[in-house]
Amino acid sequence: MATGTFSRGMLSVWRSLRSMRTALILLLLLGLGSVVGSLVPQAPNSPARVAELFAERPLLARIYDALGFFDVYGSWWFTLLYVLLLISLAACLIPRTRGLIRGLGSRWQPARDLEALRHYASGSVEGSPEEAVGRARRALRRRGWGVRSGGETALAAEKGLAREVGSLAFHWAFFLLLLGVVYGKGFGFTGQATVIEGDVFTEAHASYDFPPREGRFFGERHQGFQVRVLDFEVAYREGGLPRDFVSRVEVVEEGEVIRADEIRVNDPLEHLGVKLYQSGYGWAPVVEVRHEGELLVSDPLVFVTDDPNDPVRPWRGAIKLPGISPQVGLELQLLPDAAAFVAGMPMLEADDPFLAYRAYRGDLRLTEAQSVFRLEKELLEEYESGGLALGETVELPGGLEVTFRDVRQYTQLLVKRDPGIGLMLATALLVLVGLVPALYSSRRRIWVRAVPEDGGTRLEIGGFALQRKAAFDEEFDRLVRDLVPRGRVRVP
Amino acid sequence: MTEASNTTFGVALALYLVAMVGYLHHFAYRRPTPLTLARVVAYLALASHTVSVVLRGVAAGRVPWGNMYEYASVVGLAVVALYLVVAERRVEARRLGGFVLGATVLIMAASTMVYVEPGPLIPALNSGWLRIHVLAAILASALFTLGFVFTLLYLIQERRERRVERAVAERPAPAMASVGSGLPHDLEVESDPEEGRATVTLGPEQGNGHGGMPEGPTRRGRLPGAAALDDLAAKAITFAFPIWTFAVIAGAIWAEQAWGRYWGWDPKEVWSFVTWVLFAGYLHARATQGWRGRRAAVLAVLGFAALAFNLTVVNLVVSGLHSYAGV
Ligand code: HEM
Numbered sequence: 001m002a003t004g005t006f007s008r009g010m011l012s013v014w015r016s017l018r019s020m021r022t023a024l025i026l027l028l029l030l031g032l033g034s035v036v037g038s039l040v041p042q043a044p045n046s047p048a049r050v051a052e053l054f055a056e057r058p059l060l061a062r063i064y065d066a067l068g069f070f071d072v073y074g075s076w077w078f079t080l081l082y083v084l085l086l087i088s089l090a091a092c093l094i095p096r097t098r099g100l101i102r103g104l105g106s107r108w109q110p111a112r113d114l115e116a117l118r119h120y121a122s123g124s125v126e127g128s129p130e131e132a133v134g135r136a137r138r139a140l141r142r143r144g145w146g147v148r149s150g151g152e153t154a155l156a157a158e159k160g161l162a163r164e165v166g167s168l169a170f171h172w173a174f175f176l177l178l179l180g181v182v183y184g185k186g187f188g189f190t191g192q193a194t195v196i197e198g199d200v201f202t203e204a205h206a207s208y209d210f211p212p213r214e215g216r217f218f219g220e221r222h223q224g225f226q227v228r229v230l231d232f233e234v235a236y237r238e239g240g241l242p243r244d245f246v247s248r249v250e251v252v253e254e255g256e257v258i259r260a261d262e263i264r265v266n267d268p269l270e271h272l273g274v275k276l277y278q279s280g281y282g283w284a285p286v287v288e289v290r291h292e293g294e295l296l297v298s299d300p301l302v303f304v305t306d307d308p309n310d311p312v313r314p315w316r317g318a319i320k321l322p323g324i325s326p327q328v329g330l331e332l333q334l335l336p337d338a339a340a341f342v343a344g345m346p347m348l349e350a351d352d353p354f355l356a357y358r359a360y361r362g363d364l365r366l367t368e369a370q371s372v373f374r375l376e377k378e379l380l381e382e383y384e385s386g387g388l389a390l391g392e393t394v395e396l397p398g399g400l401e402v403t404f405r406d407v408r409q410y411t412q413l414l415v416k417r418d419p420g421i422g423l424m425l426a427t428a429l430l431v432l433v434g435l436v437p438a439l440y441s442s443r444r445r446i447w448v449r450a451v452p453e454d455g456g457t458r459l460e461i462g463g464f465a466l467q468r469k470a471a472f473d474e475e476f477d478r479l480v481r482d483l484v485p486r487g488r489v490r491v492p
Numbered sequence: 493m494t495e496a497s498n499t500t501f502g503v504a505l506a507l508y509l510v511a512m513v514g515y516l517h518h519f520a521y522r523r524p525t526p527l528t529l530a531r532v533v534a535y536l537a538l539a540s541h542t543v544s545v546v547l548r549g550v551a552a553g554r555v556p557w558g559n560m561y562e563y564a565s566v567v568g569l570a571v572v573a574l575y576l577v578v579a580e581r582r583v584e585a586r587r588l589g590g591f592v593l594g595a596t597v598l599i600m601a602a603s604t605m606v607y608v609e610p611g612p613l614i615p616a617l618n619s620g621w622l623r624i625h626v627l628a629a630i631l632a633s634a635l636f637t638l639g640f641v642f643t644l645l646y647l648i649q650e651r652r653e654r655r656v657e658r659a660v661a662e663r664p665a666p667a668m669a670s671v672g673s674g675l676p677h678d679l680e681v682e683s684d685p686e687e688g689r690a691t692v693t694l695g696p697e698q699g700n701g702h703g704g705m706p707e708g709p710t711r712r713g714r715l716p717g718a719a720a721l722d723d724l725a726a727k728a729i730t731f732a733f734p735i736w737t738f739a740v741i742a743g744a745i746w747a748e749q750a751w752g753r754y755w756g757w758d759p760k761e762v763w764s765f766v767t768w769v770l771f772a773g774y775l776h777a778r779a780t781q782g783w784r785g786r787r788a789a790v791l792a793v794l795g796f797a798a799l800a801f802n803l804t805v806v807n808l809v810v811s812g813l814h815s816y817a818g819v
Contacts, residue, residue: 021780024773031766038759038810073757181755190752237612244615265615266749277752414752424754428741435734439775470723 014091023088030081037072040064044071082178089175093168100164114447114462118469119476122460123484129153129450132457136448136483143479145446154449163467166437173430180427184420189214189222195229196284196300196410200252202226203274203415212415223272226252230260232281232411236348245278247411263413273417280412283315283334283347285355290401291324300408303334304373305347314340315347318375321400322366328400329375331358334407341387350407352389359384359396442467446479459484494610497547500540501565505600507537508572508593515589530589534576541569552610557626558617560807564603568596570634574728579638584716585724591641599637606808621746628739629764633799635732636771640796642725643789650718650786722785726778729792733771740764759810763802770795 016022041049050070054061068075114120125132130152137147137155145157191212195201204222205212214220230248237243247263251271263269268277284300303317319330333356336345341356363379370376384396388404395401444465451458461480465472514530517523545566549556556562575592579585715721743764744754755761770791777788 020776024769024776027769028773031762031769034757034762035766037757038762038806042757241612242615243612266619266746268749268752275752277750279752416752418753421748421754425745428744432734432738432741435737439730439734 017084017088018091018095019088020092023085023092026081026085026088030078030085033072033075033078033081036069040069040072042071042073044074082182086175086178089171089178093171093175097168097172100168114449114460117447117462117464119463119472120461121476121480121484122458123480124453124456125459125484126456129452129457132450132459133448136450136459139482140446140448140479143482153451154447157446157448158443159446160441160443160466162437163441163443166434166441168434169430170434170438173427173434177424177427177431180420180423182420183423184215184418186215186217188416188418188420189218190414190416192279193413193415194280194302194410195227195413196302197229197231197408200226200228201413208415218417223274225258225271225274227269227276227413228252229411232409234281234348245281247278247413249276263411273419275416275418277414277416278411279414282410282412283350284408284410285317285332285334285353285404286406286408287319287332287355288401288403288405289319289321289330290403291321292399296321296323298405300406300410301332302373302410303332314344317373320364320366320372320375322364324398324400326361327364328396328398329360329364329380330402331360331375332356338387338389350409353404353407354387354389355404356387357385357394357402358382359400361398442472444472444475448483493547493551497544497551497610500544500547501600504537504541504544505597507533507540508597508600511537512590512593512597515587515593519587519590527586527589531576531580531586534572534589534593538569538572538576541565541572545569548610552612554613555623555627557623557630558613559608560606560803561603561608563626563630563803564599564606566630567633567637568599568603570631571596571599571637574634574638579724579728582724584720587716588641588645588724591645592638595637595641602804616750619746619749621742621749625739625742625746628735628742632732632736632739633803635728635735636767636796636799639725639728639732639792642721642728643792643796645715646718646721646725647786647789647793649715649721650789653718722789725789725792729771729774729795733775736764736768736771740768759806760802763798763806767795767798767802770798 041053043050050061053064064070068077072078125135127135133153133155140147140155140157143159145159146161147155147157189212191208192210193201193207194209201207203225205214205220228250230250232247233245234242235244235246245265248260249263249269250260251258251269258271261269263276263278265278268275270276282305283303285303286300287297288295289297297319301317301319303315305315315334317332317334319332321328321330333341334347335341335354335356336347336349337352338354339345340347341354347353360375360377360380360382362381365376365379368376386394388394388402390404390407393401393403442465444463446461446463449460451460461483463472463476463479511530511534514526514533518527518530545556545562548562548565552558557566571592575585575589579592580589716724743761747756747758747761748754774788774791774795777783777791
């Protein structure tokens with residue numbers, strides 16, 4: 001009994017999935033879901049804003065969270081809608097496609113009751129009925145009609161099959177497009193790599209800034225090649241707006257340089273199916289820290305800024321020295337020159353860079369999760385501050401020596417593989433190619449019958465259009481004039 | 493250069509207003525002279541507007557559709573050009589120029605609120621695909637705007653006609669002659685001998701257009717029949733839909749080049765998708781029994797609302813990767 005109800009339920013679900021209205025409603029619901037995603041902050045893109053909402057309006061945030069609104073595109077309901085749409089599309093396209101294929105093979109019956117058609121005319125022509133129909137057949141063919149069946153004294157013709165074919169091509173292409181998105185995501189990955197000038201990046205899971213997003217079926221197929229960033233450059237326009245961002249790189253495989261190339265905005269580098277995009281950049285000062293003569297820090301430090309064009313938000317970073325007692329933390333700011341320390345200036349070039357510092361001591365609280373670019377200052381106290389020009393060294397109380405050795409830049413690359421790209425491009429093209437005839441052509445049919453009369457033949461012509469009926473009025477008139485050139489035409 | 497561009501923009505705006513008044517006069521009183529004058533002025537305005545856009549491009553040293561002001565200006569230009577050159581070939585559309593120009597004036601006036609001096613683009617926006625993407629979006633937006641104006645008018649006219657039908661049904665008058673008396677003024681349709689039974693059922697299917705029958709002199713201040721308006725709206729939207737589809741695809745190709753993903757549910761992308769879906773719904777609705785007419789029109793209005801939301805609120809308020817295209 002229960003299974004009976006269940007299968008009946010499934011049957012009715014299946015029936016409604018086969019209707020085009022359902023597909024469109026599912027599509028609209030997907031649209032609605034994405035609207036939610038565009039208005040509610042999304043955790044994968046802006047975790048900070050999500051955290052903010054949790055802090056400010058915890059109840060609302062918890063409701064959003066339960067509904068999956070913070071990650072709409074990863075939520076179960078979005079996936080469900082997507083899958084249902086795919087099923088629904090396939091379910092309504094398969095019968096239509098079958099219908100079209102069957103229709104192509106079959107012959108039609110000449111219509112019996114021409115006068116009942118929306119368009120009808122008759123007129124007298126010369127010659128026998130067979131000759132008249134032959135002439136009509138040639139005339140229709142010349143005008144691009146597909147003459148489908150005939151006999152000696154009658155014929156039927158059709159035009160505008162492109163509409164049905166185009167429409168099906170469009171719908172299937174859209175189906176494949178939806179599938180291609182899933183395929184590309186499932187077999188690809190996306191990661192971000194921050195590489196300082198002179199350094200080498202290896203295309204492997206562990207070398208990304210944070211674990212790359214890998215598709216379910218990607219299966220660790222990283223390519224293992226290396227990219228050495230020779231240098232990074234920003235070209236500016238007058239007035240300080242950037243004109244171009246360029247990373248000059250070498251691709252290295254097994255220790256050998258395979259190629260040298262440039263990565264620019266809008267011009268990614270592709271190697272072994274992996275694409276590298278220019279996505280960000282920044283400054284990386286080289287600061288050396290010695291404690292009682294022992295070198296503690298000497299690598300370049302990645303600095304960040306909240307907005308590279310905002311003068312009041314300079315590039316900043318931090319050094320944390322948990323190994324000495326008490327623990328010491330340095331907050332650093334990189335500025336274009338010493339004057340900028342007061343006035344504020346965007347860091348465009350490193351002609352005369354200036355490193356401002358604030359030194360803190362106490363407990364860094366490194367047992368807590370914290371940003372590498374900031375100090376957790378609750379248990380710290382500031383004990384010294386100042387600034388360094390390039391090459392200068394300062395001694396801090398407690399036996400610390402800080403040297404501002406060099407400034408480099410780093411480039412941020414988006415690295416990704418998407419094997420679905422070719423499919424996407426092809427189906428997008430098919431969407432467009434199918435759409436044009438689906439929208440602008442119309443299917444129409446014509447029947448011609450010849451009946452002998454005194455001294456000649458009477459041609460009867462009937463026709464109708466499935467779409468664009470108004471436009472067919474004129475076309476039909478013209479056709480009739482063509483088929484019955486001199487005879488008198490009677491239009492009922 | 494910039495100044496000349498702004499001046500010609502102002503001249504165009506003023507002339508559009510003048511032409512709008514002329515068209516509305518023609519709409520209200522059905523005189524031919526105001527129509528002729530309005531059309532001449534509209535063409536002059538269009539010329540001035542074109543000059544403004546071209547000069548803007550020269551001043552910026554790039555295509556003149558790189559920010560919101562320029563985008564809106566070119567949309568306005570395309571609305572008028574498409575109306576004058578394409579839509580007005582249909583005689584009944586000539587009565588509607590006042591409404592179309594009204595929409596244009598609104599778009600242009602709004603664009604001045606986001607005016608910026610011409611300048612170069614940031615690197616990510618400097619791409620061939622982007623230029624094509626934006627141009628296609630502009631063309632489609634202009635056509636959707638025309639479709640929106642026609643749809644609104646359709647909704648008004650359709651309501652009137654339903655009221656007439658109801659009134660006619662309630663008092664089975666002999667023939668179609670003298671229903672006039674008991675009806676509100678604007679509904680004295682059936683008594684118009686020259687339009688015959690046209691108004692209630694007027695449309696390309698029945699009367700006008702068959703064999704190119706000329707349009708009879710029509711009543712003052714009367715919109716074309718609902719069927720004709722519906723047809724005009726459908727033409728505009730059907731024309732726009734593949735162009736919009738292309739715009740979305742070109743945008744995806746550009747996004748793939750610039751950001752490494754063709755689709756990321758960026759707010760701008762979300763709303764163009766929603767627009768696309770709503771208009772696809774409209775096209776289906778028109779092909780479906782029981783959904784033609786008012787229900788389809790509602791979808792078209794919603795589609796236009798999504799389009800407008802994308803160009804205004806999303807650009808100005810909701811941030812996304814696109815937002816640096818911003819103001
Ligand atoms: C899933 C079931 C669907 C069915 C059975 C279906 C069926 C149809 C049919 C019968 C037509 C008319 C074609 C013609 O007259 O030659 C059509 C047109 C169209 N369909 Fe669909 N459709 C479906 C889903 C969709 C979806 C999901 C979209 C997405 C946007 C879509 C977009 C269109 C467009 C743009 C047209 C052109 C409208 C026109 O011919 O005027 N369809 N569809």
